[in-house]
Amino acid sequence: MTRLRVAIDARKLRDFGIGTYVRGLLGAAAARGEHDLVALVRTGDEALLPAGVSAVPCDAAGYSLAELVSVRSALSKAGCDVFHAPHYVVPLLPPRATVVTIHDLIHLKRPEHRTLAKKLYATTMLRRAMRAARVVLTVSESVRDDLATFAPRHAGKVRAIPNGVEGRFLAPVPGAEVARVRREAGLDAPYVLFLGNDKPHKNLDGLFAAFAAVARSGLTHRLVLAGGSPERREARRHAAVEAGVADRLVDLGFLLEADVVPLLAGASALAMPSFLEGFGLPVLEAQAVGTPVVSSDRGGLPEAGGDAALYADPDDPGALADALVRLLTDADLAARLSARGRERARSFTWEAAFEKVSAAWMDAAEGA
Structure with missing residues (x-):
């Protein structure tokens, strides 16, 4: 060579x-x-x-x-x-x-x-x-x-x-680290995580609308946003108020690198509702730590998630809500997707x- x-x-x-x-x-x-x-x-x-x-x-x-x-x-x-x-x-x-x-x-x-x-x-x-x-x-x-x-x-x-996928996502995540990030974020309930910026194609409005339906189903999960810009925090809060989910929202803004893996590992699910992504690396990162994924079916996201994720039309908040409720209420499904995702992530x-x-x-x- x-x-x-x-x-x-x-x-x-x-x-x-x-x-x-x-x-x-x-x-x-x-x-x-x-x-x-x-x-x-x-x-x-x-x-x-x-x-x-x-x-x-x-x-x-x-x-x-x-x-x-x-x-x-x-x-x-x-x-x-x-x-x-x-x-x-x-x-x-x-x-x-x-x-x-x-x-x-x-x-x-x-x-x-x-x-x-x-x-x-x-x-x-x-x-x-x-x-x-x-x-x-x-x-x-x-x-x-x-x-x-x-x-x-x-x-x-x-x-x-x-x-x-970076090696740190494939390594075992200490339970003490998961407990630490939950404690520091004030998370005393199970949560669904959105990881990424808050640009319009990320479809946060659709996620908020979907999560309102999740809340109405009786589930007690919080919705955690991680990665959004500090300048738009008030805009995100206003959108959550409009959707009726402000009481469920935990907006962490930018994350320290040390907090990303344990925050992902502690989530009940990762939500990736984007209208479009070239690939969608957070999907694979979630799978690597064993967190099941509900994803949009657009762009490169199905290539990232493969058969180890649930998919929904990002233009249909009801479909996104149904997928989240299904995952959060079916422990066997969540376990299957978790195991399948871990195996899949190792090949990337x-x-x-x-x-x-x-x-x-x-x-x-x-x-x-």
Whole structure:
């Protein structure tokens, strides 16, 4: 195997979503040691990189014209055989051997709450990325199909490689840690967890409407939101009041990394009601810790959950409520989904993802 020098845009290293992807991929690649890795990082993030990964500073603001120049400059300093952009922003004059990962087309498929400028930016950058890349990676077959429709001329470049689950979700979760996060969150009742941001495509209004029906069924569960922005906390509370579930809501906002796994493990169920997801990694993370899942049936979510989740139409809060009530009242069903989910999650590793990504790097270097 040819040893490559691969530069990866890791400016989102601290983020969820793309940041999780970058951390997982860098960790697996560094552990294998087959390539020389260089990460473009924001100043101060160098210490977050795995051992053996070199760093080149790159501090330009995201989604700006300045970053197109800044990333190009950083790549010149890094020197590389292959450049991997983990989202659709590629620099001016990108290297010939460029690999791009496109996680979803939510900006284009769910544009209702986005300005015209943001829609145009997303469309322009996606088209640039599709043209510039020798290989385009997606995290699901669903997104690959979307790209085939969006840019049919470049469909032959696209490969679907599912995300992996971090090892911390696969390890046993101490009961004391679950008890700690419950105590700190004031959770003295069973709960359903929503894990993610509060962007419109996440369908929190639909979840609130569904949970109102869950409450009317006589179940005493709380609804825990984790990951929403502090700036929108009041908007979330108002929506919960409108739906009649404010008394059931526990809004934790952003979580500490140390709290994510035990909070997931302590939940009676994970609710993932999104109108669209490229993949839906929280579904697999919940399955990894043994928490059963009720998910939307849209986008890449069925690929993440497989046969180890219950599904509902996100446009139908009644169907979502029925699925939640069924799961929360049928202990045998919950146990079956828990066992099936644990087994399924073990097959989604970053090591397996890296094997396929490494092949994409090689192909890009050879001219694809």
